[in-house]
Amino acid sequence: MSATVETQALSATTQTAGVFAGTRGQRRLLHVALHTAFVGLCLVYLLPFAWMISTSLKLDGREISMPPQWVPNPVVWENYYRALTALPMLLYLRNTLIVTVTATALGVVAASLAGYAFGRLRFPGRDLMFGACLSTLMLPGIVTMIPEFLLFKQIGWLNTFLPLIVPWALGGHALGVFLFRQHARTIPIDFDEAARVDGAGAFRIWWSIILPLSGPVLATMTILAFIHHWNDFLRPLVFLLDKDLRTLAIGLRLFRSEYLVQWNLLMAASALMLLPILALFFAAQRYFVQGIVMSGLKG
């Protein structure tokens, strides 16, 4: 198996084998059976995607025919252009990018700093604070949103991107703090001591030693944060009421109410929203896997 990342995460050096053992002939039979089962199951999992693409390429009115026609005739690529222009999707895209890029960049750096402090510096109350940080992972976001709404209303943050950025720029990615802390603890302390001899303070050590050594965690966390902000729905829904500030996730939903019967355009718009995530996934699959493994194997 080529997924070396996973074995690394487990620091397993032993050879792995399946549950089944047996003669070579038995194993071959087993593999044929498994391939058959997996191909079938994969088709089930891919079917909705095929349905989405098929619908998105159909002529207006053809998408609502029974029995459905799988291969669109004619193939209407124009639907994708219409999906982009039917609503101010480009404006929504711009808004989404502003929020996603800013919140991701600031959020990852903030998580790294907090993770460094929790993992490498000693100060009274550190472990208590770290426990509090971890417990926010369990907290359903809606619990804090009611007072947040009232607060943002008071200080004029409603209808700005600030509620979607500032909490993360101040270390709101608790999972990121955790991952950076774990990583910071694996870096030899000699590095710090050498830097301290040269007169560097903690902040300087973080910025010029720890951060440059955190490459894989930075990549993983950037991806996790990017996807989080790109897909975020509840907070933009509550805190952005102005039409011109809508993000893609919110815009896509409006598509449904304004173009209720235009399923072909709706599916085209959905496919377009999936595209950047898909591109990111295939470009950096390793870090997706790593992020999940690091956060899920903690047991």
Add this chain to the structure above:
Amino acid sequence: MATTVRTAVEPAHPRRRLFSQQAIEGYVCILPWLIGFLSFVAGPMVAALVISFLDWSMLAPPEWAGLANYQRLLNDPLFYTVVYNTAFISFLSVPLQLVIALVIALGLNERLSGVNLYRTIFYLPSQMPVVASALLWLWVFNPEFGLANALLNTIGLPPLRWLFDPELSKPSVVLITLWGGIGTPLIIFLAGLQGVPASLHEAAAIDGAGAFARFRHVTLPLLSPIIFFNLIIGIIASFQAYFTLVFITTQGGPANSSMIFILYIYYKAFRDFDMSYAAALAWVLFLIVLALTAINFLLARFWVHYEGAEHS
């Protein structure tokens, strides 16, 4: 990890002289996080608790109401419906996701060719923006022109109303989560299975253990901490994660049959602006999450096997 390097965990020469300076530096570095935590987590939590004891409809100035909101909650028939619906969906969906992911992971772990392709396909749905996948499934489950009914039709079954049938709306939501929710546990289980040493399987096989016995007595005990951790996290996360799905597809209907806890709080707070009642509901949800975590950890003692637990 190499154990020969000294790490930050245990410095060889703790420097007493530097301690106070390091403490100051620690506080400086943790300050941004602390400000964020106090302003956007701890502060709002306390504020929500206070608001839940008020009578505040946003129109009139708030008044002290004591436990009135909590009493109202106990007499609200919809509250019980909401708790039932949330439990139905989460307790069905999350364990089923884990079982499906585990079965697939066991198969993929048989050193099969094309594992990466299979893994990618099963993982892909979980990366789809929830709004997009919710709209896709709304279309799949369309009672007149949807894929689901077209498939039922080809095998000669009558069409169903899926998300629009009070009896079927919850199972339909669960079905969607089984498509979109197995990616993460699958990858975690695959990684976990790689950590099961082959020598244990071989030893068990020599002792005459069959495939199922080896799964039951070798793989499962070693995986149980991972399964357990993902069960808790999965159920708690599902309270929050299914908001978008339900909000887009059923909006809690028909006849509140898919109204889940978080959606109900959202409607109370941001549609009805019934802030203090919503705050009380939110705190009850928080307490449920706490209780669930505690219960799970207590139960874990009885069936979770932690490697090396005998030694410590």
